Amino acid sequence: MQIYLPIAEMSVNVFLILGMGGAIGFMSGLFGVGGGFLMTPLLIFIGIPPAVAVGTGANQIVASSVSGVMAHWRRGNVDLKMGLLLVVGGLVGSTLGVFLFRLLAGLGQIDLAIRLSYVIFLGIIGGLMLIESVQRLRKDRKLGAGGARRKLHQHTWIHGLPLKMRFRRSKLYISAILPFCIGLLVGILTAIMGVGGGFVMVPAMIYLLGMPTSVVVGTSLFQIIFVTANTTFLQATVNQTVDVVLALLLLIGGVVGAQFGARAGMRLRGEQLRILLALIVLGVCINLFFELILTPDDLFSLGMG
């Protein structure tokens, strides 16, 4: 069954889109990530114009983050103060990002910018995750269940920054500049890559800020709602690239898939899950890397306009 997407101005198969939403929802339920980093490249792959893929992706992530944050909110796993600081940074970043997107699109370099950001960020995150998970698996085998305990805090240059604030939920006393900057960076990525940015923010919160893992996911989802909502609004007003019909289809598939994913996730061990996720992230990264370096079929391409 075909459906005509009014903003993308093309017709797609309803079941293909529902299936894509379902598959990515399944993964996000399984791994507890947003899945935007898979959604946007997939949409571009099936022929959705990159600008529409990025704008609509942001809209779809608003919904999945809202449904994700509710369970964390009930359990008190959202650090509101930290979340709001990340939101402020994120709003500034995503606004900058949308205008940067427009500028790069005008220069004809937006496709390159999208691919390069994907290769760089997915490469770093996927590589780190893989190394860490493999090391931990080995350690677990050697030491049995125990293993070395991590210190609550390690004092570094980060603790010397001014504007210190106390974050009770996260049991931290650190400079407000740091969460603001992380929010800013993630905001820019949201606008350019059409992702929630959880895959960058979660490691940054754990390793840079030293937040306890229990509040990390809830707080990052809280931030993602506001930043992707801002991106959706700006993409809709500045570039007119948000397709609600496409977003709704992806949503329906995503919601159902996420439930199955969450159930499947309970049967797998945490370390195995992380290695699997790392391999998927690296797979997408390598695929995009080859697209950058292999000679394209045609040395000319058609721009929008």
Next chain:
Amino acid sequence: MFDALHRLLSRILLLVGLGLVMSGPAQTQEPLVADLSRHLVPITTGFAGTEVLLFGAVDEPGDIVMVVRGPTHEPVVRRLARISGIWVTRSQIRVGNVPSFYRVASTAPLETVASPSVLQRHQIGLANLDFTIERTDSGAEPQEYHDALIRLKQKEGLFNAEVQPIDVLGNRLFRSTVYFPANVPVGTYSVEVYLLRDGQVVSAQTTPLIISKIGLGADVYDFAHQQSAAYGLIAILLAVASGWLAAVAFKKG
């Protein structure tokens, strides 16, 4: 928009004038009559491409050529080049006077139907499309951009690769189908039908064809472009509401 309409109107007037001159006072019958099975192609929510039938009759045998042109636009063509191992956009050029959609059908191969100058004058055939390329970069000739644009448009299914056939019945009646793919641009199209004898245009007729979004899709598009702030807010509210609903619905699980 007005520019395109004006160009279309002047073309229609020209062809009508040509038709009048050619038909002459002695003949009681039109040398060429043609029409389309419909003049409006609606793009509805279920639109997945469609066919329109062109049919007509001629007074005496001759070659028939049909040209379908979409509204003109100015696409950007980019040339890629490898810089330190990575393929990047080296330069981009805006090309003017490009039909957004182009199809040619003919009873016989174009080169046997008319002389190159006739084909060129009426812009019949992909090689005779008269794009305006104002400037080019040092790395590529304007012709390379011209050819690349045609190639890319063919890949999108908006230009046809080969001249399509026109079926003729009993030397008088003719018919041909035009396929409009799902990604067809909206706007006012012109369908030109030429009757040629001995390589010269004897008669011509132009029929407009309107392709337009209809129904819910059209409303969404208009809303998104005319009240984009309200549209953006509604998109966010829809997402928040459905995310919340999903969380409540699956709370037990």
